[in-house]
Amino acid sequence: MVSWFQKNLQNVMLAVTALLLATSVNVNAEVAAPVVPKGKGEQCVEPTAEMRKNHMDMLKHQRDETVHNGVRTKKHALKECIACHVQPDDKGQVARFGEDEHFCSSCHNYAGVNVDCFQCHADRPQELIGKGHKIKPHHTADFKDKTINKDALQALTKVSK
Numbered sequence: 001m002v003s004w005f006q007k008n009l010q011n012v013m014l015a016v017t018a019l020l021l022a023t024s025v026n027v028n029a030e031v032a033a034p035v036v037p038k039g040k041g042e043q044c045v046e047p048t049a050e051m052r053k054n055h056m057d058m059l060k061h062q063r064d065e066t067v068h069n070g071v072r073t074k075k076h077a078l079k080e081c082i083a084c085h086v087q088p089d090d091k092g093q094v095a096r097f098g099e100d101e102h103f104c105s106s107c108h109n110y111a112g113v114n115v116d117c118f119q120c121h122a123d124r125p126q127e128l129i130g131k132g133h134k135i136k137p138h139h140t141a142d143f144k145d146k147t148i149n150k151d152a153l154q155a156l157t158k159v160s161k
């Protein structure tokens with residue numbers, strides 16, 4: 001299968017040019033394309049091509065709707081992305097954010113994109129947390145029923161550093 005990165009290399013290169021210039025990381029077309037773990041289920045919440053291009057905008061929009069307007073819907077919720085996209089491999093291992101095998105990191109590591117989302121949000125589905133690892137569930141893993149304000153966000157940021 002020809003990967004998205006191969007098909008859209010030009011766009012990807014455009015998108016990351018600024019980053020590359022800033023960090024002078026040398027990536028060229030010969031570097032192996034990232035292996036993106038397969039999602040659960042038949043299809044994504046939007047057409048796959050759309051997701052590749054626009055997932056960041058959807059997530060940010062959803063976050064703003066929730067944090068600023070108190071609107072909570074499931075469709076573009078980060079937890080739902082993780083529920084489908086982070087699943088055990090054939091050895092029963094669940095990749096953590098930052099590892100190349102983690103869905104979100106697979107492309108980001110490759111493209112040199114940094115996101116801070118998983119300082120607060122769970123990088124694995126709730127039911128897989130603690131499975132095969134002696135790691136306590138993240139104290140901020142489930143935001144449901146909690147209200148958020150500036151102080152809370154600051155406290156969260158401090159604790160998770």
Ligand code: HEC
Pocket residue numbers: 004036037038039040041042043044045048051052055058059075076077078080081082084085
């Ligand atoms: C119901 C399960 C499900 C949910 C929920 C879901 N996805 Fe997907 N997603 C899929 C499937 C299935 C595919 C298509 C094929 C694949 O994974 O190879 C896909 C494809 C993608 C791709 C392209 C992957 C590639 O190989 O290039 C991205 C990016 C993506 N999803 C991001 C997200 C984000 C961000 C969210 C949350 C807003 C999300 N998905 C929610 C199942 C899901």
Ligand code: HEC
Pocket residue numbers: 004015016036052055056059081082085103104105106107108111113114115117
């Ligand atoms: C198919 C590859 C791919 C997958 C899978 C993927 N991303 Fe991305 N993501 C990218 C690329 C490439 C960019 C940079 C786009 C740009 O700079 O225009 C990006 C950018 C982002 C950004 C914006 C970063 C910024 O600095 O503004 C966020 C947020 C983000 N991704 C979240 C996620 C999350 C959460 C997941 C997992 C649920 C995920 N992405 C999975 C390729 C991917």
Ligand code: HEC
Pocket residue numbers: 059060062063064066067072073076077078079115116117118119120121143144145146147148153156157
């Ligand atoms: C400092 C901690 C923190 C960081 C970092 C953070 N979030 Fe959040 N996020 C929260 C909290 C708290 C809420 C509020 C949840 C609620 O009230 O339901 C939230 C809500 C959200 C929501 C709406 C709830 C949902 O899942 O539908 C989305 C989407 C979201 N964040 C995405 C992101 C993305 C994408 C990033 C990284 C670019 C990120 N967040 C970084 C703490 C954080």
